Amino acid sequence: MRPQASVLHLDLDAFFAAVEQRDKPSLRGKPVVVGGVGGRGVVATASYEARAYGVRSAMSTREARARCPHAAFLTGRFEAYRGASGAVMGLLRSCSPLVEPLSLDEAFVDLEQAGLPDLEVATVTAFAEDLRVRVREVTGGLTASVGIASSKFLAKVASDLRKPDGLVVIAPGTELETLRPMHVSVIPGVGPATVERLRRVGVHKVVDLEGLSRDELVRLVGQAHGHSLYHLARAEDDRPVVAEREAKSVSVEGTYEHDLTDRRQMESILTRQAGDVGRRLKASGLSGRTVTLKVRLYDFTTLSRSATLPAPTEDAVTIARLARSLLADLDTSAGVRLLGVGVSGLADWVQEDLFADQADQDEQEAEPLDDRPEPEQSGARPAGPTWAPGVDVIHAEHGRGWVWGAGRQVVTVRFETADTPPGPVRSFRADDPALSHWRAPAVQEEVADRDDA
Known part of the structure; x- marks a missing residue:
């Protein structure tokens, strides 16, 4: 371990749900669940108000609705999350050249490179307090929990101790005193x-x-x-904070509190992860030939299976299809605690229309965490636009808002933005020519190529 508490871990609180509450004033202080909204959907993030009812990540949307039927169930808006993440990562990099992103909503920062006058507890505490204020400013009100300690392991432990919106500094020499009374699951x-x-x-x-x-x-x-x-268990961890480097692979994985046994749920998780991988590849101008599935079983046995394409791709539908096919060859009946999808063999070009004959079928099955319109539950694609709960829209007369709900060729919109009070609700025909999807103007953003934790 380091002699000073010089490793900072920052974790944005209930990130996806917090962004939705920021941008949708009527949802502030209310239960919000982000993820797949269909029958095969999986929860990506739940607000703290929803967590009070037992809703958690990786839970099926069906169970989440049973636990908290009055929550707002929304599909994700990846552009909004990436924008907020980019603002925070940019802020962290302005503080230290050594920033190690773990995912969109968390990162390690090496304070030895932050130009502080010293690394005494009082100094790093003041730095972290100011950092949390600046996070609120650059994100429009999002909160972060911060931990500082002499190692990456203990910094992450510290950031979890006072969630949400907390700050904990583990002073050098108190590591074991802090760690020993904790339950083993903290490791x-x-x-x-x-x-x-x-x-x-x-x-x-x-x-x-x-x-x-x-x-x-x-x-x-x-x-x-x-x-x-x-x-x-002895608080021994000498891993350095590693800044981003050229990616050899792009992958996303998740560890789940309760072992997964439902094969359809696992397929939905893989589809969402493949969507995240595909977006990161596109954002970086990359593609890859080898799709890898990572599975950790209930007994901690870790399995890896891969398939190599004849040409590189960055298409999420193709990546998801291969990941699901690799899963089909594994016996997961006893339970799975980790799932991950990765793409390697990276290149800076793409073979267009690879497996194009399969794409339409896979798109209808997919429930990725983004703002693409989802098909209606009947499976038939309507002639006009489709509307997923939570996505941003604009109306020629009423202005900007978001989809409250849709069905039977009717779409209901709440007209409000992050900068307005809670707005009125109006319903329209699904094919109303005055109503269209709205996207924020493109901004220059940095995308982390490191694996998500």
């Missing part, structure tokens, strides 16, 4: 399956884990995971 990679294995041998807290030898941990959870737990 990365310790999910329900590992928690149960440790419980059976009487290990509940980090202090209990610290009492196990390296060999005992290897026997319990395997070689790599056992060595990792041995060191992290």
Whole structure:
């Protein structure tokens, strides 16, 4: 570990849902769920108001609706999220040249490179307090939780301690004192399956884990995971903050609180992840030939399967189709705790219309986290525009708003923006020529090519 608390971890609170609440005044302070809204949908993020009802990420939308039927269920608006993320990452890079993004909503910052007069606790605390104020300013009101410590592991632990909108600094020399009383699940990679294995041998807290030898941990959870737990239980983590470098691959993965067993739910998650990968490839002007599926089973066995295309692609539909086909060859009946999709063999050109005959069918099945109009549940594509809940629209007479709901050839819009009070609700024919989708003007944005955590 470092001798000073010089690693900062910043995590934007309930990011997707917070952006929706920022841009939709009528939803502020109310439950909001972002993700797939159809029968096969999966929750991407829930606001803290929705979490109070037990809604969580990776839960099926069907279950989320049962738990919190009065929530606003919205599809994602990736451009809005990327814009907010770009503003925050730009702010962090203005503070230190060493910024390691983990995903759109979190990053590590090396404070040794931040030009601070010293790295005493009072100094880094004042820096973090000012940083949180500046995050609010550049994002239009979003909040961030910040942790600072002598290692990446403990900085991330610290940022979780006072969510939302919290700040915790773990002073040098107090790392073990802070860590020992915590439940073992605070350690990365310790999910329900590992928690149960440790419980059976009487290990509940980090202090209990610290009492196990390296060999005992290897026997319990395997070689790599056992060595990792041995060191992290002793607060030992010397990983550096690594700034972005040329990407060898672009991937997205997620670890889930409860093991996944529903195959259709897994396919929906992969489809959303493939959408994220495809957008990041396009934003970076890249494509790739090899699509890789990563699956971590309930017992921590990690499986990887890949398929190589005859030519590079950045098409999310193609990536999703291959990822789902790779999943079909695996036995996941006992439970899955991690899923991921990646593309490697990167190039700066694309073979157009690859698998074009398959694209229409896959698009109808997909529920990606973006603002593309979704097909109606009947499966038949209407002749006019389609409308997904939450997407931005503009009306020739009433101005800008967002889709409250749609069905039976009627679309209901609430007319409001981030800069207005809660607005009125109006309904229109789905093919009303005065109503159209609205997109923010294009802005110059940086896109992280590192893997999401």
